[in-house]
Structures are given as C-alpha cells and as structure tokens.
Amino acid sequence: MPDHNQTAPGELEAVRRFINTWSIPNDTRKATDALPELARAPGRWNTEFPRQPRSRADSLDRLQRLRADLRSACDGEPSGDEALNKWFSSAALGVKARWEGGTTKLVVESSEASFVGYIVAVVANAIAAGDWPRLKTCPDCQWAFYDHTRNGKKRWCGMTKGGPGGRACGTIAKVTAYRAREAMKTGVA
Numbered sequence: 001m002p003d004h005n006q007t008a009p010g011e012l013e014a015v016r017r018f019i020n021t022w023s024i025p026n027d028t029r030k031a032t033d034a035l036p037e038l039a040r041a042p043g044r045w046n047t048e049f050p051r052q053p054r055s056r057a058d059s060l061d062r063l064q065r066l067r068a069d070l071r072s073a074c075d076g077e078p079s080g081d082e083a084l085n086k087w088f089s090s091a092a093l094g095v096k097a098r099w100e101g102g103t104t105k106l107v108v109e110s111s112e113a114s115f116v117g118y119i120v121a122v123v124a125n126a127i128a129a130g131d132w133p134r135l136k137t138c139p140d141c142q143w144a145f146y147d148h149t150r151n152g153k154k155r156w157c158g159m160t161k162g163g164p165g166g167r168a169c170g171t172i173a174k175v176t177a178y179r180a181r182e183a184m185k186t187g188v189a
C-alpha cells in the first residue's frame with residue numbers, strides 16, 4: 001500500500017477504504033476482492049471499519065454493488081450521479097439540524113442502521129462539503145486516493161517506480177504529452 005498521504009479527511013476515509021477493498025495489488029497485479037473475507041470475519045470488519053458494524057441489510061451482494069457504483073462515481077462519470085441517487089433513496093437519507101461548534105449545521109443521515117446507510121450518508125455529506133470530487137481512482141492501477149493538491153487536478157495515485165515492485169502510474173501518458181510538446185517545438189509530428 002502506498003505510504004504517501006492519500007488519506008481522505010474525516011469519515012470520508014471509510015469510503016476510500018471501502019472502495020479499496022477491491023484492488024490490484026502491486027505484487028500480484030491481479031484484481032483482488034477483500035470484501036468476501038471481511039464480511040465473514042466481524043472482528044476484521046470492525047478493525048477495518050470501526051465506526052459501523054455490518055448489519056443484516058449489508059449482504060455481500062449489496063456491498064459489492066455499492067462499491068462498484070462508488071467506483072464509477074469517483075471516476076467522474078455523469079452516470080455515477082444517477083447511481084448515487086438510487087443509493088440515496090435506497091438508504092432512506094434524511095437531513096437533520098445539529099448544533100455543532102457553536103452553530104446549527106445541516107447533516108445528512110440514513111434511517112437505516114447499516115454499513116451501506118452509513119457510507120452513503122458520508123458520501124452525501126462529502127458532496128455537500130465539496131470534498132467528494134477530490135476522492136479519485138487512479139486511471140492506471142485503480143487505487144482510490146484523496147487529492148490533497150492545491151488545484152485538485154491530480155489524476156494518478158502517488159505510486160512511483162521507487163520501491164520494489166513499484167508502479168509508475170501515469171508514466172505513459174506523461175511521456176506521450178512530453179513527446180507531443182517536443183514535436184510541436186521542433187515541428188516534427
């Protein structure tokens with residue numbers, strides 16, 4: 001796992017971790033799904049997601065569908081919003097006024113006491129706070145990361161060629177862009 005700061009702020013980190021239960025590890029480069037095993041072991045689940053245990057409403061199939069939809073929503077596809085809206089309805093989200101830090105804040109909550117309800121409410125609150133667009137998936141290795149850059153334009157995860165088995169995400173695109181710039185300078189296509 002990358003040790004760069006890719007951690008999302010506050011509870012959005014649980015969403016990032018949830019998305020990354022499906023990953024393509026560096027060493028094997030084979031898509032791996034950690035959810036079935038996590039779902040079988042409540043102890044491990046609670047270590048990974050301490051804020052919300054798995055409930056009866058969180059079938060493995062429902063969790064996997066939510067994760068797939070969150071992935072496409074992170075990729076910035078317009079269809080991602082449609083999928084999110086379906087989850088917002090299914091998890092019965094509502095709003096509550098809450099006194100926090102000396103003022104009244106509006107928070108989104110799910111009336112469903114489930115992991116799905118929890119995650120979906122965190123996503124809704126992150127959209128309202130403007131943090132959601134910074135949760136991204138790397139176009140090369142698919143790893144979900146939080147973009148901490150000032151302009152929010154980061155595209156690839158922070159993985160570099162450095163360590164053993166390290167990746168060089170974005171390298172091909174960067175080399176192509178570099179060559180295109182050089183070709184423009186010299187007039188050679």
Ligand SMILES: [Zn+2]
Pocket residue numbers: 138139140141142143156157158159167169
């Ligand atoms: Zn990557």
